[in-house]
Amino acid sequence: MAKIAIDPVTRIEGHLRIEVEIDGGKVKDAWASGTMWRGLELIVKNRDPREVWAILSRI
Amino acid sequence: MKEESLFDSLLRRGVSRRDFMKFCTSMAATLALPSAFSAQIAEALEKKQKPYVVWLELSDCAGDSEAILRSSRPTIGQLVLDVISLEYHETIMAPSGHNAEKSLHDVVKNHKGKYIAIVEGAIPMKDGGVYCTIAGRTALEIAKEVCGNAMATLAVGSCASFGGVAAAKPNPTQCVGLKEAVPSATVVNLPGCPVNPENVTATVVHFLTFGTLPALDKNHRPLFAYGKRIHDNCERRPHFDAGQFVQKWGDEGHRLGWCLYEVGCKGPQSYMNCPTIRFNEGTSWPVMAGHPCFACGMPQSWDALGPIYSRLPNVPGASYQATADKVGVAVVGAAAAGVAAHAIIRASTSKGKQENK
Numbered sequence: 388m389a390k391i392a393i394d395p396v397t398r399i400e401g402h403l404r405i406e407v408e409i410d411g412g413k414v415k416d417a418w419a420s421g422t423m424w425r426g427l428e429l430i431v432k433n434r435d436p437r438e439v440w441a442i443l444s445r446i
Numbered sequence: 447m448k449e450e451s452l453f454d455s456l457l458r459r460g461v462s463r464r465d466f467m468k469f470c471t472s473m474a475a476t477l478a479l480p481s482a483f484s485a486q487i488a489e490a491l492e493k494k495q496k497p498y499v500v501w502l503e504l505s506d507c508a509g510d511s512e513a514i515l516r517s518s519r520p521t522i523g524q525l526v527l528d529v530i531s532l533e534y535h536e537t538i539m540a541p542s543g544h545n546a547e548k549s550l551h552d553v554v555k556n557h558k559g560k561y562i563a564i565v566e567g568a569i570p571m572k573d574g575g576v577y578c579t580i581a582g583r584t585a586l587e588i589a590k591e592v593c594g595n596a597m598a599t600l601a602v603g604s605c606a607s608f609g610g611v612a613a614a615k616p617n618p619t620q621c622v623g624l625k626e627a628v629p630s631a632t633v634v635n636l637p638g639c640p641v642n643p644e645n646v647t648a649t650v651v652h653f654l655t656f657g658t659l660p661a662l663d664k665n666h667r668p669l670f671a672y673g674k675r676i677h678d679n680c681e682r683r684p685h686f687d688a689g690q691f692v693q694k695w696g697d698e699g700h701r702l703g704w705c706l707y708e709v710g711c712k713g714p715q716s717y718m719n720c721p722t723i724r725f726n727e728g729t730s731w732p733v734m735a736g737h738p739c740f741a742c743g744m745p746q747s748w749d750a751l752g753p754i755y756s757r758l759p760n761v762p763g764a765s766y767q768a769t770a771d772k773v774g775v776a777v778v779g780a781a782a783a784g785v786a787a788h789a790i791i792r793a794s795t796s797k798g799k800q801e802n803k
Contacts, residue, residue: 393543394581397536400508402580423578425505425570426618430611430748438754441740445507445611445639 388415394422452530452654453492466491476648476723477660478670490655497654498561500553501535502592504585505578505612505621506567510603511537513640513725530562530650536580547581554595562650563596565589568605568612568621577619586627593631598659599624600634602646604743607635607667614748625666634659635666639742644723645671663717665745671723676713676739679721682706700736710755711738718743 394404402423408416427446431439450458456466470491471484503511515538532538534550541549553561567585570577575584593599601624604610612621625633636645649668652660660668677683685691685705692700692709707714716739720731733739740754741747751758 395536395542395546397539397542397546400537402503402536402578404579422580423505424619425568425577425612425621427611429616429618430614435753435755438740441754442611442614442748445509 450496451492452494452496455496473648473651476644476670476719477652478673483655487651487655491651494654496531497650498553498557499530499532499564500550500561500592500596501532501564501566502588503536504565504567504589504606505570505619506603506605507611508537508566509640510566510606511535514643514646533561543581550592554592558595560597562653563593563599564646565593565599565601565606565624566603568609568623569627570612570619570621571627572618572620589624589628589631593624593628593633596631598632598634598653600636600646600649601625601666602636602641604637604639604747607637607665607743608745610637610639611748613746632659633666634662634668636671637667637743637745638718638720642671642718642720642723642725645719667717667743671719672717672743674717674719674722676716676718676721676733679719680713680733681721682733703736706733706736706738708757709738710740710753710757712741712744712747712751712758713739714758715751716741716744 388408388410390406390408392404392406396403396405401421404420404422406418406420407414427443431442434442453466467484467488470488471481473487474481474484477483501511533553534546536546539546539549567578569575569585569589571586575586578585580588601607605612605621606624608623609617609621609626610623612619613623623635624631625635634649636642636649638645645668648670649660652658652668652670660670663669663672665672677686680686682703682705685699685703686707690699690702690704692704692706694700695709705711711733713733720739721733724731724734738754741751744750
């Protein structure tokens, strides 16, 4: 059984890590992780609703 | 084999000598240099070899990459950025995983102290920096290694400069700008949300021409781009001076392109060259499009200057600024009176004409 990790996955927007477990030439299990979090959901809490578009468009 | 110079590379891509000289002149203008410097810029770009550049994306949205890459036609400025031997850029590079990281390590190892690092995105400091990792390393570790060994680092966009939107209250991941995270690095901050590509190109060109970074302000921003106040270069400034303010979205003043101060414009507190350089090849900029400036390139702009649509309190300067409300009302009143008078005159004139018939 072998495990491979592809990190970073390029040509996408954001940071992505893929881990794959291989057994006998077949994928046995796989994991995808977004490896960056800024908490924009928390940043827009309690703000003037009119400016939320400006913050969340920077996603 | 001799490495291709920047000019050779441009020629190979079909850029004419004439266009090249035009570009050098526009760069001299952006850098606020007398036009005579365009010859010196041209000479430097003709001879200089392409500098090695690595582009790091940390806690970002790729908006600055978009600003530089997405263009309706390939400009020479874009080509310069393209031909600067971009060795590493996650969003556009072909290899993934280990092979991608190898490109980065090779530049840091083989060109130590000679490459330019461009950083997009903030650096999260909370919990040991776990909120942004690439290839198992934190953004902070990567920035320390890559920017610490670079000849110079350009922090593009407000996040890399000051923490930006990621550092807006309550700053959940304790994001900071590059200079704060890696104080030993030689950093030029080019804030903006996104950065204006013209300013990135001009900074690189300045470096290639003079071998030094441009003069910086206390926030490590080049004076050529961040030395002048938006309010003083705004095409709507005459309306401010005349007391003509937009009061409500879509009102008569908004349709007529009046000053956006009353609806929250932060131009009086923003030092950037947006009104003169504009975006998308000089097409437009927020205020021109009818939206107030929200000081995107100023430190901690999301919190420091109040909500986007709230008027700045008592902008210092001319005496009428504190009473903009009153002036605005008075002028609108006078204008209305003028319109009414005009209407009466017109009515009486046309009536007279009718009577003449």
